Amino acid sequence: MLNAAIWPTLDYSRVPYRLYHDPEAYQREQERIFRGPTWSFLGLEAEVPNPGDFRTTYVGDTPVIVNRDTDGAIHALVNRCAHRGAMVRREMSGNAGEHTCIYHQWCYGLDGKLNSIPFRRGIRGQGGLDPGFDMAAHGLRKLRVASVDGALFGTLVDDVEPLEDYLGAPVLAQLRRLFERPVTILGYNRQRIRANWKLYAENTRDNYHASLLHEFLVTFGLDRSTQVGGVKMDARHRHNITWAEAESDTAELAQEAYGAARVRSNYLSLKEPELVRFRRERADPLNIAITSVFPSAVFVQISNSLAVRQIRPRGVDEVEIFQTMLGYADDPPELTLHRLRQANLVGPAGLVSMEDGEAIEIAHRASKPDRDSTTVIELGGAGVISDRDYRVTDVPLRGFWSYYAELLGIEPAGAVR
Numbered sequence: 013m014l015n016a017a018i019w020p021t022l023d024y025s026r027v028p029y030r031l032y033h034d035p036e037a038y039q040r041e042q043e044r045i046f047r048g049p050t051w052s053f054l055g056l057e058a059e060v061p062n063p064g065d066f067r068t069t070y071v072g073d074t075p076v077i078v079n080r081d082t083d084g085a086i087h088a089l090v091n092r093c094a095h096r097g098a099m100v101r102r103e104m105s106g107n108a109g110e111h112t113c114i115y116h117q118w119c120y121g122l123d124g125k126l127n128s129i130p131f132r133r134g135i136r137g138q139g140g141l142d143p144g145f146d147m148a149a150h151g152l153r154k155l156r157v158a159s160v161d162g163a164l165f166g167t168l169v170d171d172v173e174p175l176e177d178y179l180g181a182p183v184l185a186q187l188r189r190l191f192e193r194p195v196t197i198l199g200y201n202r203q204r205i206r207a208n209w210k211l212y213a214e215n216t217r218d219n220y221h222a223s224l225l226h227e228f229l230v231t232f233g234l235d236r237s238t239q240v241g242g243v244k245m246d247a248r249h250r251h252n253i254t255w256a257e258a259e260s261d262t263a264e265l266a267q268e269a270y271g272a273a274r275v276r277s278n279y280l281s282l283k284e285p286e287l288v289r290f291r292r293e294r295a296d297p298l299n300i301a302i303t304s305v306f307p308s309a310v311f312v313q314i315s316n317s318l319a320v321r322q323i324r325p326r327g328v329d330e331v332e333i334f335q336t337m338l339g340y341a342d343d344p345p346e347l348t349l350h351r352l353r354q355a356n357l358v359g360p361a362g363l364v365s366m367e368d369g370e371a372i373e374i375a376h377r378a379s380k381p382d383r384d385s386t387t388v389i390e391l392g393g394a395g396v397i398s399d400r401d402y403r404v405t406d407v408p409l410r411g412f413w414s415y416y417a418e419l420l421g422i423e424p425a426g427a428v429r
C-alpha cells in the first residue's frame with residue numbers, strides 16, 4: 013500500500029526499497045508527477061531552428077512532438093493520434109509541413125490541428141464520418157511550453173506555477189549561465205540502464221559518490237570532495253545544484269583525504285592530458301555545475317563538457333538517459349575539439365557515466381527482493397534539509413523525496429520539507 017505510513021522517518025533519511033520497484037508507485041508517478049504540476053525539459057530551440065523542424069521526446073511515458081510552426085512559434089504536441097491512439101511521429105527528428113499518422117493517415121498541422129481525414133465523406137455516399145464530426149475538437153493535444161534562454165520546458169497541466177517560479181532563482185541563474193550565449197548541438201547519446209529512474213535522479217544529486225565511485229575523477233583532479241564546493245537547492249528543495257570550484261584544493265590534501273577511502277589516486281597518468289584540462293571560460297571559477305531539475309532534467313557542466321540529460325523512465329525496471337552534448341555557436345574550432353574530447357567522460361561508454369549506470373543497476377537489483385528495507389541517507393546530517401557549502405553530503409536526495417512524497421500524496425504529517 014502506497015501511503016504516508018511507508019516512511020520510517022520524517023526527514024526522508026530512510027527510503028523504502030519498494031518505491032523503486034512497485035508498479036503502483038510507477039503508475040502514480042506518471043499521473044501525479046509527469047502528468048501533474050511539474051515542468052519537464054523538452055529540448056532546445058536550437059534543435060528546431062527552421063519552420064517545420066521537429067523533434068520527438070517524452071514527458072514521462074507520454075510521447076511528445078516539439079516543432080517550429082511556419083510563423084516561427086514553437087509548439088509541443090502529444091504524439092498520439094486522436095483516432096486510435098497511435099504514435100504519429102516515429103522519427104527522432106526531421107522537417108515536415110504536417111504530421112500524418114501511418115495507421116489511417118489522419119493528418120495534423122504543425123499547430124496540432126486535425127487538417128484532413130481520408131475517406132471523411134466515405135465512398136459513393138457510403139461510410140465515412142458523420143457530417144457533424146468536429147475536426148477542431150480532435151487535434152493533437154497541446155502542452156504548455158515555456159523557455160529559459162532557448163531551453164524548452166513543457167507541462168501537461170494548465171494551472172501549474174510559471175516556469176521561473178517552478179525553477180526558483182538559483183536554478184534559473186544556473187540555466188542562464190549555461191545558455192548565456194547561443195548553443196550549438198555537438199551530438200547525442202543514449203544510455204539504457206536496467207534500474208528505476210529515481211535511482212538516476214538521486215545519482216545526479218549525490219555529491220558524495222562522485223569522487224569515490226569515479227576513480228578517474230579523483231585521479232586526475234576533475235572532481236574531488238576536497239575542493240571548495242557544495243549543494244544549493246530551490247526553496248522547496250526539489251531541484252539541486254552541485255557545484256565545485258576549479259583548483260581549489262591541492263594534490264597533497266586529496267592524497268591525505270583519499271588515502272583512507274581506498275581510492276587510488278596516484279598510479280595512472282594520461283598520455284593525453286588535454287582530456288582532463290579545465291579551460292576557464294567564464295568569470296566564475298566553477299569546473300563542476302550539475303543542476304538537477306525535478307523530475308527529470310539535468311544540466312551538466314563537467315570541466316568543459318556541457319550537456320543536458322533527460323531522464324526517460326521506461327517502466328519500473330528501466331530508464332533511458334538521453335543526452336544532448338552542447339557547445340557555443342561562437343566557439344573556435346579548437347574549443348569544439350576540446351569539448352568533444354571531454355565528451356568521453358559521459359554517455360554509455362563514458363569514463364564517468366558508465367560507472368553510474370553500473371552503480372544504479374546493482375542498487376536496483378539488490379534492493380528488489382526486500383521491499384520493506386530502506387536506504388540510509390544522512391551524509392551531512394539527518395533532519396533539516398538545507399544548502400551546504402561542503403561536498404560530503406547527500407542532503408539533496410532527501411529534498412527530492414520530500415517533494416516526491418508531496419506530489420504522490422504520501423507526505424507524512426510533520427515531515428521536513
Ligand SMILES: [Fe+2]
Nearest residue numbers: 221222226368
Ligand atoms: Fe556519478
